[in-house]
Amino acid sequence: MKNYSAFEIIGPRMIGPSSSHTAGAAKLGKIALLFVKDDIERVDFLLHGSFAETYKGHGTDRALMAGLLGINEDDESLRYSLDIAKEKGINYKFIPTDLGEVHPNTVKFIIYGVNGEIVEVIGSSVGGGSVKIIEINGMKLEVIGEYPTLITKHLDVPGAVASISKILAEEEINIAYMNVFRQDKGKDALMVIESDHKLDEHLVERLKNSSEKIKEVYMINGL
Numbered sequence: 001m002k003n004y005s006a007f008e009i010i011g012p013r014m015i016g017p018s019s020s021h022t023a024g025a026a027k028l029g030k031i032a033l034l035f036v037k038d039d040i041e042r043v044d045f046l047l048h049g050s051f052a053e054t055y056k057g058h059g060t061d062r063a064l065m066a067g068l069l070g071i072n073e074d075d076e077s078l079r080y081s082l083d084i085a086k087e088k089g090i091n092y093k094f095i096p097t098d099l100g101e102v103h104p105n106t107v108k109f110i111i112y113g114v115n116g117e118i119v120e121v122i123g124s125s126v127g128g129g130s131v132k133i134i135e136i137n138g139m140k141l142e143v144i145g146e147y148p149t150l151i152t153k154h155l156d157v158p159g160a161v162a163s164i165s166k167i168l169a170e171e172e173i174n175i176a177y178m179n180v181f182r183q184d185k186g187k188d189a190l191m192v193i194e195s196d197h198k199l200d201e202h203l204v205e206r207l208k209n210s211s212e213k214i215k216e217v218y219m220i221n222g223l
Contacts, residue, residue: 021050021051021054021055021058021059021060021063021105021125022058022059022060022062022063022073022078023063023073023129024063024105024125024126024127024128024129024130024131025051025060025063025064025067025105025107025125026063026064026066026067026071026072026073026078027067027073027125027129027131027145028064028067028107028109028121028123028124028125028131028133029063029064029065029066029067029068029069029109030067030068030070030072031067031121031123031131031133031143031145031220032067032068032109032111032119032121032123032133033067033068033070034218034219034220035119035121035136035137035218036068036111036113036117036119037113037117038113038114038115038116038117039113039114039115040068040088040090040111040112040113040114041089041090041091041112041113041114042090042091042092042111042112043065043068043090043091043092043093043109043110043111043112044092044093044095044109044110045061045064045065045092045093045094045095045107045108045109046095046097046099046107046108046109046110047060047094047095047096047097047107048097048098048099048102048104048105048106048107048108049099049102049103049104049105049106050104050105051104051105051106051107051125052096052097053096055094059078059079061082061094062078062079062080062081062082063078063081064107064109065081065082065084065085065092066078066081068085068109068111069081069084069085069088071084073129099122102122102124102134103124103125103126103132105124105125105126106122106123106124106125106134107122107123107124108120108121108122108135109121109122109123119137120135120136120137120138121133121135121136121137122134122135122136130144130146131144131145132144133145136151136190138183139181139182139183139188139190140181140183141179141181141190141192142179142181142192143192143220145220147176147194147195147196148194148195148196148197148198148199148219148220148221149192149193149194149195149199149219149220150191150192150193150195150199150203150204150207150217150218150219151190151191151192151193151217151218151219151220152164152190152191152193152207152214152216152217152218153188153189153190153214153215153216153217154188154189154191154213154214154215155186155187155188155189155213155215156182156184156185156186156187156188156189157186157213159213160189160211160213160214161180161191163210163211163213163214164191164193164207164210164214167203167206167207167210168193168195168203171203171206172197173195173197173199173203174195174196174197175193175194175195176194176195176196177192177193177194178191178192178193178194179191179192180192188215198221199219199221200219201219203219204217204218204219
């Protein structure tokens with residue numbers, strides 16, 4: 001009989017010994033990747049709380065990188081993600097830090113693109129493989145990524161939310177949950193829309209091209 005190490009499959013959808021520290025961490029990486037337009041040159045992983053204390057033993061480092069490489073939490077190549085990153089020329093650092101009043105399993109990704117783009121994403125692995133994104137590029141929000149989800153960055157002006165809702169209605173996309181997050185009146189805002197329907201690139205492109213008020217559109221079809 002084959003002997004399995006701590007990083008073999010121990011569940012139906014996971015590689016690693018901890019759903020919070022490996023499966024959840026990989027999901028956080030996959031969501032962070034959605035906001036990166038450039039090829040990745042370097043990543044700083046700022047690890048908070050339990051992530052900072054046990055990231056090597058629980059494979060959190062490999063799982064976070066795997067997510068950024070688009071590797072699923074149940075893919076055995078997750079265990080080799082750091083080697084894969086090196087092969088791709090991606091530099092990285094894992095930095096224990098204090099991110100303040102956040103969940104113990106929290107990470108801040110600082111992702112540097114080859115053409116100068118910098119993307120910052122903060123997310124938490126909240127248990128059982130579930131995750132929550134709480135900040136994108138300095139703007140606070142809440143995204144769990146378990147359902148088809150649209151995230152829009154738009155100007156905080158009259159008509160922006162209505163124009164997005166109108167297109168969703170025309171595409172027969174039902175809104176199950178919607179929330180708008182902003183920092184300052186009249187500047188940029190983020191809207192999170194969870195749907196009962198699977199989303200597609202056609203919808204994303206239509207929203208992007210529909211109005212100058214809409215700056216960015218991101219899509220998560222459930223993780």
